Amino acid sequence: MQQPPSLKIKLVPRSEGTGVVKFCPWLVCVLWDEFLQLIWSFHSWGVIWCMFSMISVTAFLKIGDTGIGHALAKHLDSLGFVVFAGVLHKDGPGAAELRRSCSQRLCVLQLDITNSTQVKEAYLTVSEKVQNAGLWGVVNNAGILGFPADGELLPMSTYRHCMEVNFFGAVEVSKTFLPLLRKSQGRLVNMSSMAGGIPLPRYAAYGASKAALSMFSGVMRQELSKWGIKVMAIHPSGFRTGIEGTAEQWDRQEKELMENLPADTRQAYGEEYLLGLRNYLLHLPSHCAPDLSPVLGSVLHALLARRPQGLYTPGKGAYAPLCIFCCFPLWFYDFFISKVLSAGSVPRQLRASGDEGKNL
Numbered sequence: 001m002q003q004p005p006s007l008k009i010k011l012v013p014r015s016e017g018t019g020v021v022k023f024c025p026w027l028v029c030v031l032w033d034e035f036l037q038l039i040w041s042f043h044s045w046g047v048i049w050c051m052f053s054m055i056s057v058t059a060f061l062k063i064g065d066t067g068i069g070h071a072l073a074k075h076l077d078s079l080g081f082v083v084f085a086g087v088l089h090k091d092g093p094g095a096a097e098l099r100r101s102c103s104q105r106l107c108v109l110q111l112d113i114t115n116s117t118q119v120k121e122a123y124l125t126v127s128e129k130v131q132n133a134g135l136w137g138v139v140n141n142a143g144i145l146g147f148p149a150d151g152e153l154l155p156m157s158t159y160r161h162c163m164e165v166n167f168f169g170a171v172e173v174s175k176t177f178l179p180l181l182r183k184s185q186g187r188l189v190n191m192s193s194m195a196g197g198i199p200l201p202r203y204a205a206y207g208a209s210k211a212a213l214s215m216f217s218g219v220m221r222q223e224l225s226k227w228g229i230k231v232m233a234i235h236p237s238g239f240r241t242g243i244e245g246t247a248e249q250w251d252r253q254e255k256e257l258m259e260n261l262p263a264d265t266r267q268a269y270g271e272e273y274l275l276g277l278r279n280y281l282l283h284l285p286s287h288c289a290p291d292l293s294p295v296l297g298s299v300l301h302a303l304l305a306r307r308p309q310g311l312y313t314p315g316k317g318a319y320a321p322l323c324i325f326c327c328f329p330l331w332f333y334d335f336f337i338s339k340v341l342s343a344g345s346v347p348r349q350l351r352a353s354g355d356e357g358k359n360l
Contacts, residue, residue, distance in 0.1 A: 058082040058130055059137040059303065060122075060177060067241030068191065069141035070094055071292050072299055077102040079300075084126050086111030088142075113142050113169030123176045134183025137303045140170040141191040143210075145243045147253035149277045151204030153269070155260040158253070159205045166209035171216060178229070185228030189302045190217045192233045194318055198325045198333075201341055202280065221310055232302040235322075236295050237315030238288040254278060270348025289315060 059081050061073055073085045083106045087095045090110035098108055107129070109122045126135060144165045146158045174188055181188060195203045196210025217233035224231055258266075258274065266274070294314035302308045313319045321340075325333045 058084070058126075058133070058135050059139060060084045060126055060135055061086065061139045061141060067243060068236075068239065068292055068295050069139075070098070072139065072141065072296055073098055073106065074102060075296050075300070077106045081105070082129075083107070084109055084122075084129070086113070086122055086142075088112055113173055114164050116172065119172055119176050123180075126177070127180055130180060132183065134186065135177060135180035136184050136186040137189060138174065138177045138181060138187070139189045139191065139299060139303075140173055140213075142166075142169060143191065143193075143243060144206075146205050147250070147257055147277070148202040148206075148280055149257060150202065150269075152265065153257060153261065153274070153277075154205050155256055157256065159208070162205040162209040163212070166206070167212045167216070170213055174216075174220065178224075181229050182227050186230075187303050187308070188217075188220065188224070188229060188231045189299055190214075190231070190233050191299075192217065192235050194235050194237045194313070194315070194321070196233075197235050197313075198321050200337065202277075218310070230308055232308050232310060232312065234295065234298050234302070234312045234314065235318060236298075237313070237318035239292055239295060239315060240288040240290045241292070250278060268347060268349040270351075273345050273347050276345040 059076055061069055061076075061083060069085075073083050077083050083102070085095075085098055085106060086109045087098075088111070089095065090108060095108045098106060107125075109125060110118060111122045112118050142165060144162060146162050147154070170190055174190070178188075180186075190213055192214045193206070193210040194200070195207035196212075196214040200207055214233050214235070217231055221231035254277070257277075261274075298312040298314040302312060313322065321333075321337070324336055
């Protein structure tokens, strides 16, 4: 196979940076993002190797009725994987669609990852099927967004629920299935989020749970390397997955938020600001990419590459904010995010005093 041309990269200490970095940081970050995409194309050229010489490549996925996991199950099945798809509702429309559109290799399993009994039952089913061959890959994709709002406004139940699903559930599935990964020296892939690597307004609960998952992935990557198991975290940017939920779920979450607000907090923010939070959810899908192929490509690379990356950042603009967060002062990052993610409405108390944005 033809080899890609060699690339020589000179790393320059920050103290020796040019005036371009000093005076035009946004342009540098955009160019850096494009440069990394170029490097990625060269890197991917020679490292994907075919494992289909094995009897089967088995993958266990925790998915929902729609979104990334659902699309991933179909994609892997079309490539010849033996897929075990854990779904929240085994008799739901998403599970029915998988049975209808996928091959006989795909097996749908009932799995609520917050239910330890169901996690153990899924493990026993999979281990019985794969036996001594082990399991090549586990992809933890289950996740909930919660109601995007200021961290002060979110009820504690939202924080707990996000941690239960996005973090504790993924940890339990990982720990339960590790014996099967050890047999094959396979792959553990955790679907985190862009919000798990950088702080984003209105995502205190969701971002904290995904940050915990990212840190867990990093530690497990180090600890499991001695067993030959590779661990990867994926930080997608905004994709249209349906994670924002339904209008019925919004009603329930909004009601819970309003009922748990202290009177002085409600007075400080005002009804207009609180009711405007729902508008953010309504417009969220329009700001997200409908094409999931960058994420699917990252998961496939994580599962099949000879040298997978520890962290993947699929999606337009996923790396630039991370670069700014890591390489620039925090005040600049906060200013950048405040401009990119403008809040729209302003709390009543700040509107009355005219203090909005004075610290930015």
